[in-house]
Amino acid sequence: MIVFDLHCEHGHRFEGWFRSSYDFEDQVARGLMMCPECGTQVVSKAPMAPAVPAKGNSLPERASQPQMQPQPVPAASKTGEQSVSNAPPPAEVQKALEALAQAQAKALEKSTYVGKDFAKQSREMHYGERDEAVIHGQASLEEAKELAEEGVPVAPLPFPVAPPEELN
Structure with a gap:
């Protein structure tokens, strides 16, 4: 990602x-x-500046890293350019994102990836044309809006999910 x-x-x-x-x-x-x-x-x-992660499966301890204070972002200049910051998010935000990512991963453990067939299968379950199951997949913005208008219970995932065939 x-x-x-x-x-x-x-x-x-x-x-x-x-x-x-x-x-x-x-x-x-x-x-x-x-x-x-x-x-x-x-x-x-x-x-943005590139971020090069450390080798290995664990993150370094946050306490050992110098803490950067977020800087205010200046208003856009007359040319329309805006300053950007690559400062890390505050610890509370990082912790919340990690918790959200873990919750999504746990929810997807019992879910089946259906790819671009998501809208069709969700609609079929909603109308009783197939057995209900927990699924996730891809839907265009238009498909998602149509499902919502029909009352089909769907929600976007907070973080993108790679199809199983793209995982190593």
Whole structure:
């Protein structure tokens, strides 16, 4: 997974998690990206420094790392450019994200990945055309809106999920 700092044409900043840089570009090209604050679909990657993780399966202890204080983000300049920060999130935010990621992973343990067949299978379960089961997969924004309008109980996952065939 890769995390990009994103910004919209109105200067709103937010993060996006993607399988690859190509996945981000593909979502932009298909009109699937939008600013969570204002809804515009004019979204691009903000400049950011690369993060090179330490080798191994464990994270270094936070206490041993110098704590960086978040700096205020200046308002957009007259040219429309905006300063960006690559400071790590506050410890409370990082802890909440880790807990959310663990909760999603636990929920997906008992869920079956159905890929692009998600909307069809969700609809069939809702209308009693097939047995109910816990599933997850892919749906376009339009498909998700249609499911919601029909009353089909669906929810987006907080973090992207790689299809099983793409996992090593």
